[in-house]
Amino acid sequence: MKPLIQNIKYITLLLLLMASSCSTVPLTGRKQIALLPESQVINLSLTNYNSFIKSHKQSTNIRKTQMVKSVGAKIAAAVKSYLKSKGQESLIDGYRWEYNLVVDPQPNAWCMPGGKIVVYTGILPYTKNAAGLAVVLGHEVAHAVARHGNERMSQQIAANYGAQLLATFIQNKPKETQILFQQAFGLGAQYGIMLPYSRLHESEADKMGLVFMAIAGYNPHEAISFWERMSKVGGQKPPEIMSTHPSDATRIEALKKFMPIAMKYYNKNN
Numbered sequence: 001m002k003p004l005i006q007n008i009k010y011i012t013l014l015l016l017l018m019a020s021s022c023s024t025v026p027l028t029g030r031k032q033i034a035l036l037p038e039s040q041v042i043n044l045s046l047t048n049y050n051s052f053i054k055s056h057k058q059s060t061n062i063r064k065t066q067m068v069k070s071v072g073a074k075i076a077a078a079v080k081s082y083l084k085s086k087g088q089e090s091l092i093d094g095y096r097w098e099y100n101l102v103v104d105p106q107p108n109a110w111c112m113p114g115g116k117i118v119v120y121t122g123i124l125p126y127t128k129n130a131a132g133l134a135v136v137l138g139h140e141v142a143h144a145v146a147r148h149g150n151e152r153m154s155q156q157i158a159a160n161y162g163a164q165l166l167a168t169f170i171q172n173k174p175k176e177t178q179i180l181f182q183q184a185f186g187l188g189a190q191y192g193i194m195l196p197y198s199r200l201h202e203s204e205a206d207k208m209g210l211v212f213m214a215i216a217g218y219n220p221h222e223a224i225s226f227w228e229r230m231s232k233v234g235g236q237k238p239p240e241i242m243s244t245h246p247s248d249a250t251r252i253e254a255l256k257k258f259m260p261i262a263m264k265y266y267n268k269n270n
Contacts, residue, residue: 023147025146025147025204026082026083026086026088026091026145026146026208027082027207027208027211028146028204028207028208030204032146032147032151033151033154033155034147034150034151034154035150035153035154036150036153036154038093038094038113038147038150039094041113041114041147041149041150041153042094042095042113042114044113045112045113045114045116045149046114046116048112049098049112049114049116049118052118053100053102053118056102056103056104057102057103058100058101058102058103059101059102059103059121061101061121064101064121064124065101067130067133068099068100068101068117068119068133068137069099070130071130071133071134071137071216071218072097072099072117072137072141073097073099074134074216074217074218075134075137075138075141075212075213075216076097076115076141077216078138078212078213078214078215078216079092079141079145079212080092081215082211082212082215083145091145091147092115092145094114095114095115095144096114096115096116097115097117098115098116098117099117099119100117100118100119101118101119101120101121102118102119102120102121103120103121104120104121104122105120105121105122106120106122106123107120107122107123107125107126107230107233108120108122108123109123109136109137109140110140110143111137111140111141111143111144112144112149113144113147113149113150114144115141115144117137117140117141119133119136119137123136126226126229126230126233127226128226128229130218131213131218131219131222132222132225132226134213134216134218134222135209135213135218135222135223135226135227136226137209137213138208138209138210138211138212138213138216138218139205139206139208139209140205140209141209141212142204142205142206142207142208142209142212143201143205145208146201146204146205146208148201148204148205151201152198152201202251203251203254206223206251206254206255206258207254207258207261207262209223210223210255210258210259210261210262211261211262211265214262214263214265214266215265215266217266218266219266220259220262220263220266221259221263223255224252224255224256224259227248227251227252227255228248228252230248231248231249231252
């Protein structure tokens with residue numbers, strides 16, 4: 001009987017913790033669980049980001065590097081403007097935006113919590129121009145602003161350590177916390193390869209990214225062209241039901257449906 005009572009206490013504690021840690025994603029209004037203090041996630045992010053930068057070659061192409069920094073700065077300003085208009089500017093407290101172009105043939109880019117952004121040279125043939133790059137950066141920055149990383153880590157903590165007090169977990173298990181961060185972002189064995197987010201997170205970042213790029217002055221319609229180019233990337237792709245990413249066709253169709261909303265933000269600036 002004692003184990004049952006103890007389990008009930010643990011479950012009750014976890015439910016109370018999750019209820020008190022519920023937050024709202026900007027723009028979409030979706031409720032999410034973020035068990036970790038964002039400052040803790042940002043600190044973990046900075047440690048791993050610095051290690052990545054030290055171990056990867058940065059591009060020496062001045063023009064391309066400057067484009068990444070310029071577009072990134074505009075997207076960051078758009079995020080701040082949007083959140084300020086909604087009274088949610090505190091969501092990016094502690095963010096220190098940084099943009100780096102690294103030499104890697106993969107068509108990839110990512111933004112860690114805290115605003116640490118990396119673009120791989122391999123994605124530039126698909127972005128084509130600043131507007132195409134804004135599609136990518138708007139999407140990746142949206143992941144950070146929506147705190148998808150915190151949410152993913154929180155889900156792992158709830159599943160693996162849900163019976164423990166969160167504060168105790170963070171204070172007494174720094175190594176486990178670091179491992180969870182690396183697992184959540186796909187770091188470790190394939191260091192620097194960010195794991196894909198869930199289909200829900202990807203779709204959410206697509207919508208938020210459209211709005212952010214629109215506010216930054218880039219035509220959201222560029223997103224359709226970009227993802228059409230990405231759909232032609234070679235290699236075997238798993239069926240949508242087996243993938244954490246939406247299929248190209250599903251993603252493009254969803255973007256088209258959301259486009260009228262995104263264009264309202266673009267039209268205000270043009």
